Amino acid sequence: MVTLVDIREAESRIRGKIIRTPLVYSPTFSSMSGAEVYLKLESMQKAGSFKVRGATNRILSSRDAIGPAGVIAASAGNHAQGVAVAAGLAGVPAAIVMPEWTSLSKQEASRGYGARVILAGTSLEESIVRAKELAGTEGMMFIHPYDDPAVVAGQGTIGLEILADLPDVDRVLVPVGGGGLIAGIALAVRGLRRSARVTGVQASACPSAIASRERGGPVAVDAESTIADGIRVKRTGDLTFPLIRDLVDQVVAVEEQAILDAVLLLLERKKVLAEGAGAVPLAALLSGAVAVTPGEKVVLVISGGNVDTFLLERILKRGLFDSGRIARIAVLIKEDSRSLPALLEVVSREGGVIGAVDQDRDDPGVPLDRMRVRIEVETRGPDHRDRILSALQRAGYRPL
Template sequence: MIELDDVLEARERVQKTARRTPLEHSYTYSSMTGADVHLKLENFQRTGAFKIRGATNRIATLSAEQKDAGVVTASAGNHAQGVALAATRAGVDAKIVMPEHAPIAKVKATRSYGAEVVLSGRDYDAAADRAHEIEREEDRTYVHAFDDEMVMAGQGTIGLEILEDCPNVDTVVVPIGGGGLISGIATAIKEQKPDTRVIGVQAEGASSAKESLERGERVTLEGVETIADGIATRTIGERTFEHIREYVDEIVTVSDPETAMTIVHLLERSKTVVEGAGAVPLAAVLFEKFDFDEDETIVTALCGGNIDLNTLTNVIVRGLVETGRYLKIRTVLTDRPGALEDLLEIFTAHRANIYAIHHDRTSRDVNMSDTEVEIELEMRGPDHVEAFLADMREAGYDVDVLA
């Protein structure tokens, strides 16, 4: 178990490389929830995520012999970049194993920081198996993404900053993948302000920490499925599990649609880009996944902003669908002049803005006298969508909602 002194010592090493990130009060989310919501903007950190803190602390504590032999690690992306930059700054050779389907942006960024990247395995755990093989073959030091005392202590420096910038905080909400971040933050928070709650958040499709806490033993999932790739781990660490049991008050989960909507909220309302893992703490607050009082001071740790642009595009569309601002429908018209114009009168009446129309006379799914139409629309919210679809069906159109 790490202690507060470990975190305080880590700060002396970490501050030479990592930035002290802002903690901002959000009028928008405070108004939406009734709580006093603050955002710890760790997505503004060097390399775009908190991982540089733990990696810097771990590499700074290596022996001279270990530094000469080099380091190896496995990561879905953020830890990879943190280790790559920390190792380069310390003059240490680094080899990083990343899952085969790791986001392209994270792979390119890791290479740009000076590390050699090896793509192997379908997820973090499979990549870790290959990294441990390299550890044995090349006598490198393995820098664990989360289950390492010095890594946890480095991440805990975020907790020190939260208490310094918001000493009256009641609840700190932190994402959980393998548990290193929340272990460090919870240690720093609870050993200075024991009455402050620490809430962990996982994706529904990667909920090993929640299940482990409920069962009282570490659980390994058969697989994970979530847009929050930064916390897509099948199990938590042995060391982190002990810290979670000791210091974390509750663990909740959020769905991918809720995460997507939160990413869109942050883009639109706060002008802030976060990845899925960075959005889940705020999603837990916005969708009331745990109980909190009116005016309760809540800090959400937005842990990273390294989202792949293709993923971001999909997330934005999904978020717009979930909030009733994007609608894709399919219907069938009689293949005659004026049929499309009749349909468009309903659109005009509802002031539904058309993005695109695809008109297909050759579809095998309709009669030869008919034509299939797919239409993408900008809408103004769930009530607008509901009223629009009701009028279309009342007018006799058979409508399939595609998105």
């Protein structure tokens, strides 16, 4: 079992090897929630997530037992990069087994940190099996992403930093996948401030910790697709579950739309790039999944900021559409030189910013003397969008 002493030893061991990330007060999210909200920005950690803490503690605490072949891990993302960075700090080789579908950007990121990347398996579970096989045949030390005492202790150093910066914290909201992060943080926070509450947050697409708490032990759940792929873990860890059961006050789930909104809000309001898993604490706070009292001091652990560039583009676009900040409007207009400028003038007069214009004359459903025009308009929100639509209708247009 991991103890507070282990976490303190981990803090001493990894000091100077990792970044002591900032705890930042957010006036915006405080106003929106009624609580006093702080962000623990592990998105600013080395390799872009908290994972480097646990990996560094595991490697440094076992340095004498690591052979010339080095260490091996299985991951589709943050754990891979965390292990690669930690191995580089310790001067040992690292190999990462990744599922065959892992994005090219994540593969290249791991290689960029010095790791040897091995593609094997159609799921993370299959990749873990392969990594363990290679650990045995090639003499490498296997580093589990969460079910490892040294890894849990390393993640728990986040809790020590939170209490050092905010000794009277009332509640800490933490993403939950396999449970290593929340187990370590809960040990530190509850060990030093018993009255503080620790709340776990999962994606509704994969509520493994919630199911495990209901059943009284780790159980596997079906996992759907989610943008919070960093916490898409089908089964809570055997080591981490008792700590979650005994030290975590509640675990809640948030829907995809709330996660999307949180990613967008963090970027727009705080200029913080968070991956889906890192944004779930804010999603829980603002969606009402967690009830807070006015003035309560709440820390949101923004666990990582590694977002694939192309996925980020889609997330932002979807978020802007869903929030009414971008509208797509299609109308039929006459096929002459004045019709399109007149249409765009109505939108411009109402303050809409035209981002794209597409004209379609070839659709068989469009009359020969007409053309279909699709315009993409940036707005200030749903009310502004509706005013633009009303202005178009008053001008005689019939948005499709």
